[in-house]
Amino acid sequence: MRSIRAAAVGAVTLSLALAASACGGGTPTGGGPDDSPKTLTYWASNQGASIEVDKKVLQPELDKFEKQTGIEVKLEVVPWSDLLNRILTATTSGQGPDVLNIGNTWSASLQATGALLPWDAENFGKIGGKDRFVDSALGSTGAQGQDPAAVPLYSMAYALYYNKEKFADAGIEKPPATWDELIAAGKELSQDGKWGLGTEGSNPSENIHHAVVFAKQHGADFFTADGKPDFTSGGAVAGVKQFVDLMAKDKIIAPGNAEYAQNQSVSDFAKGKTAMLLWQSASANLKSQGMSEDAYGIAPVPVQSGTPGSGTGVNSMVMGINLAVFKNTDNLDGATKFVKFMTSDAEQKTLNEAYSSIPPVKGAQSDQAFNTAANTVLKDTLSGSAVAAPQVADESQFETAVGTAIKELFADAAAGRPVTEDSVQAALEKAQQQMPTK
Structure with missing residues (x-):
């Protein structure tokens, strides 16, 4: 979706x-x-x-x-x-x-x-x-x-879109394959009012897609094998925190992105305001906003280490x-x-x-x-x-509850409030309490 x-x-x-x-x-x-x-x-x-x-x-x-x-x-x-x-x-x-x-x-x-x-x-x-x-x-x-x-x-699948000219100007020879590499590149590219990466912090749907991937890369799922919510495991907390930290700690995402909704991060990338974009099958959207296919490259979404694959190498939802x-x-x-x-x-x-x-x-x-x-x-x-997304009856409520929790964490990051392991844990616990009881 x-x-x-x-x-x-x-x-x-x-x-x-x-x-x-x-x-x-x-x-x-x-x-x-x-x-x-x-x-x-x-x-x-x-x-x-x-x-x-x-x-x-x-x-x-x-x-x-x-x-x-x-x-x-x-x-x-x-x-x-x-x-x-x-x-x-x-x-x-x-x-x-x-x-x-x-x-x-x-x-x-x-x-x-x-x-x-x-x-x-x-x-x-x-x-x-x-x-x-x-x-x-x-x-x-x-x-x-x-x-x-x-x-x-x-x-569709998520991919990393990157501005070729900006990468060349910064002396970055290839797209990042790990998150450490992406953060290092993002810091090089966050200069003079431009930013390394864009996101849509006010868009719960985008938030949940990234959260599932980051949690998977930390070995976690948001539901147990029998379909019960498990939002507060160590891997889920670590994954969500790593995602929000791209703004809160690593500072490669503009604070204003905490208020971004659908397609605004794509627009920024097309206009050269950001150098990288994590998005689903974005080529047609970028073309409609005037960005030539020659202006950007596309690579797999980064992983923690190594290369994308099964298990903790998951880098997209289906x-x-x-x-x-x-x-x-x-x-x-x-x-x-x-x-x-x-x-x-x-x-x-x-x-x-x-x-x-x-x-x-x-x-x-x-x-x-x-x-x-x-x-x-x-x-x-x-x-x-x-x-695949969790194929459980309460999946849409999960997307809303956790996606909104991450929206609120991005708002904290934008306002300069600390985003800590405890605050992420509390946000995810609150989201889990909003799920239907059986």
Whole structure:
């Protein structure tokens, strides 16, 4: 997924009650005067630099689908700041789209609501079969042992983007492979009002993605094997502290980044305000903001030591977008045809090339367009050194609680308040207390 912004677990319940009558998205799935077998409503996530960019990418493809099938698709591109709450509202009110994008890390959480169509063998058969999809993408489609709640649409991985000119001017000959090397480079590059690295401290979704990776590199998971929260282990605390210390102690991230939200760190990198960026499949976003592909290099996200790989060499989550169908859609046949269209080899090539993501469909992934140096880094990461988000029913609450805790720690760092092992432990303990009790 690109990013999320959900309400804290207590606030989710309140927001559902308040927003149930305000859920948008077109044709109600529960029935109504606009229902038609020739119409579908589709909530797409904001993948590009803006909602308008997404409309320009998607509308020609939706028009193509209508020409082929006679089915009109009513598109709404939903900002990440609203998407999860909109979906949760739809699952309880019955008012929502026929087809929707979900961040792949939400798969198990939304599966647990029972509102999404299960992709069993029969349904997969209608779109060409489950074996068309790569294993890493299928691993983030729902809880283990259950039929997937969605099918993969776009696959992404984190990478380190670095400004070639700034590296050359600073005499840095190669991208950092370890965090010690990144910090040393970042200090060299943090000069004259420019900064070594950018982040989005006010974006809980970005925070949680990095937290999972840093914790993994310290040998920790945020959930036990039986799915219980374990936010305060030594490895989790060390990982979160190391991430926040990039601003608090190492001072290679501008304090103002504590207030940054979605895409602001990408914009700074494109404008030359920062020399490095940790981001998911950023090439299309950077291009849309005027940065030439020749201006930056791409390398794997650093690890503690050695090279990226399995175990503590994890350097990304398996990121991506899945395509789901509401179980109570009044146009199941049309929705299934739309999923088949969007996951066809031809559409996978078109859409993933537009978003600089990797097709999760094998037949499209082999296309020459996805064999660039940048995509090789992403594909190698997905196949060898990325880990799926916890596939547990409370995953979305975890993202909110821990992502927000890290947001508050970044606010402390920006204000000059100490970020200590004790303060990180306390923040993560508070986050764990916000998780649902069984």
